[in-house]
Amino acid sequence: MSDKIVVVTGATRGIGRATATAFARAGYRVIVTGRRAPAVEAVVGELRSAGLAAEGEILDVCSVDSARCLHDSLAERHDHIDVLVNNAGILPEATATGTVNFAHPGAFTETLMTNTFGPVNVIEALLPLVRRAPAGRIVNISTEMGSLTEQRNPESAYYSMVVPGYQASKAALNSITVGLAKSLADTAVRVTSVCPGFVATELAPAAADAPTTPEQAAQVVLAAAESPEVSTDGSFVGAQGAIAW
Numbered sequence: 001m002s003d004k005i006v007v008v009t010g011a012t013r014g015i016g017r018a019t020a021t022a023f024a025r026a027g028y029r030v031i032v033t034g035r036r037a038p039a040v041e042a043v044v045g046e047l048r049s050a051g052l053a054a055e056g057e058i059l060d061v062c063s064v065d066s067a068r069c070l071h072d073s074l075a076e077r078h079d080h081i082d083v084l085v086n087n088a089g090i091l092p093e094a095t096a097t098g099t100v101n102f103a104h105p106g107a108f109t110e111t112l113m114t115n116t117f118g119p120v121n122v123i124e125a126l127l128p129l130v131r132r133a134p135a136g137r138i139v140n141i142s143t144e145m146g147s148l149t150e151q152r153n154p155e156s157a158y159y160s161m162v163v164p165g166y167q168a169s170k171a172a173l174n175s176i177t178v179g180l181a182k183s184l185a186d187t188a189v190r191v192t193s194v195c196p197g198f199v200a201t202e203l204a205p206a207a208a209d210a211p212t213t214p215e216q217a218a219q220v221v222l223a224a225a226e227s228p229e230v231s232t233d234g235s236f237v238g239a240q241g242a243i244a245w
C-alpha cells in the first residue's frame with residue numbers, strides 16, 4: 001500500500017478528477033471524494049484499472065455531518081493524510097438569471113457555502129489526520145480572480161471582471177489560507193492557495209474554450225503540493241510562481 005495519502009474534494013470531474021489522477025500517477029494513494037456514488041466509483045474504477053491506488057468516499061463539502069463521516073471512515077483505515085486538496089467549487093453566477101443591482105443573492109450564498117465554508121468544513125473535520133502526517137499539506141484551489149491586488153490593478157486582465165460571489169469566495173479562501181497557515185506555523189503542516197489557470201471544465205460556459213487542460217492544471221496543483229517553498233504564513237501560487245494576494 002502507498003504510504004502517501006491525498007484526499008481530493010470534488011474529484012468526480014474537471015480539475016479535481018485530473019488532480020486525483022496526477023497524484024495517483026505520482027505514487028499517492030488517492031481518496032476520491034464526491035457527492036454522487038456512481039461518479040466517485042467511475043473515477044476510482046478508472047484509476048484502479050490503470051493499476052493505481054484509489055479509494056472512494058462520499059463527501060458533500062457543505063455538510064458538517066458528511067465531513068465528519070468522511071473523517072471517521074478514513075480514520076478506520078489510515079492514521080494520517082499527507083495532502084488535502086480543497087478543490088470542489090462552483091460558479092453559479094455564470095448562469096444565474098434575472099436582473100440584479102449588484103449580486104444575485106441566491107448564487108452569492110450558494111457560492112460562499114461551497115467555495116469558502118466547504119473548505120473550512122473539510123479542514124475542520126480532517127485536520128487531526130493531516131497533523132499526523134510527517135509534512136502535511138493543505139492545498140486550497142483558488143483563482144487569480146480572487147486576488148484583491150489584481151482586482152484593483154487597472155493593468156490587470158481581471159480589473160474589468162466583476163463576479164461578486166465567486167471573487168469574494170476565493171478572496172475569503174485566500175484569507176483562510178493565511179489564517180490557517182499561521183495557526184499551524186509551529187506544526188509540520190503547510191498551507192497554500194493555488195490558481196490552476198483558466199481551465200477547460202464544466203465550471204462555467206466560458207470555461208469550455210479555456211486554454212489550459214485539466215491535466216495541465218493538475219500538474220500545477222501537484223507541484224504546489226510538493227513544493228518545499230511554503231512559508232509559515234501561507235502562499236498563493238500559479239503556473240508562473242507567486243501570485244499577489
Ligand SMILES: NC(=O)c1ccc[n+]([C@@H]2O[C@H](COP(=O)([O-])OP(=O)(O)OC[C@H]3O[C@@H](n4cnc5c(N)ncnc54)[C@H](OP(=O)(O)O)[C@@H]3O)[C@@H](O)[C@H]2O)c1
Pocket residue numbers: 009010011012013014015016034035036039059060061062086087088089090114118141142143144195196197198199200201202203204207210
Ligand atoms: N476552470 C477554471 O478555469 C478554474 C480556474 C480557477 C479555479 N478553478 C477552481 O477549480 C475548482 C474545480 O473547478 P472545475 O473547473 O474543475 O469545475 P467543475 O468541472 O465544475 O468541477 C467541480 C467539481 O466540484 C464538485 N462539487 C461541487 N459542489 C460540491 C459539493 N458541495 N461537495 C462536493 N463536491 C462538489 C463537482 O461535483 P458534482 O458533480 O457533485 O457537482 C465537481 O466534481 C473550483 O474550486 C474552481 O473554483 C477553476
